[in-house]
Amino acid sequence: MNTLSEADVAAAWNDQSAAWIAYAGGDQDRMRSLFIEPAFVQFLAPLGRGPVIDLGCGEGRTTRLLARMGARMTGIDLARRMIEAARAREAAEPLGIDYRLDSFTDLSQFADGAFDHAVSMMALMDGPDLPAAMRAAHRILRPGGTLHFSVLHPAFWRHGAGWARNGKGEVRGVLVTDYWDERPHAEHLSTPNRDGSRPQHMEVPRFQLRLENYVNAVAGAGFRIRAIAEPRPTEAMAAAMGGLRLQRAFAPLVLFVAAEKL
DSSP states (O other), X not given: OOOXXXXXXXXXXXXXXXXXXXXXXXXXXXXXXXXXXXXXXXXXXOOTTSEEEEETOTTSHHHHHHHHTTOEEEEEESOXXXXXXXXXXXXXXXXXXXXXXXOTTTOTTSOTTOEEEEEEESOGGGSSOHHHHHHHHHHHEEEEEEEEEEEEOTTTSXXXXXXXXXXXXXXXXXXXXOTTOOOOEEEXXXXXXXXXXXXXXXXXXXXXXOHHHHHHHHHHTTEEEEEEEOXXXXXXXXXXXXXXXXXXXXXXXXXXXXXXEO
């Protein structure tokens, strides 16, 4: 897989939408609910009640979470079936959320300075043009508006990465290979269902971005980076989910970035 367009990304997520919605929307994604979400909410600046846009909202899980916290939310995604599912959930449980079909590299349906804040939860690594996404976000934010996003940590969690073990088979760190490889790939996910039902398997697009790609795209769009965080699971989180124990011990799973439009 040497090239991947936005149309390819949209098609992939439309094809996987039912499995993903059952997994993430149905609260089967414990890594997200136990660790990534609470850590990201703590990282966020106060959103107040001004307009906030969720970039790459998927089925709307994060959008709903922030709406329940009082933010006036708009969610955008390029996968039509994801937006349809988000709108159906909004119709059933109204929170005042406006969902739009759009790419976070475009956003031309929104006026300059239309939003106070932009957020993106684990989505920007799934798009082929991060600099364009940052420029679009910068345009639709008012001066002083903020951008907060989370992504898989580009230094540790890449295609081909895994746990490094010693001669006894004990995990002693993270093994990273092909850090310079920029080719996109399909990540194979198996969704473990806590209800005992058969796991569903998905292939989702991932883009091989490095730390410098994120920093330079944010700064190059005209943002000032305010904070970067590499959240570490707490002992309680690690005890609740075995998959978090190694991340607590050895390397961060995710990277958080906060930036401000000057």
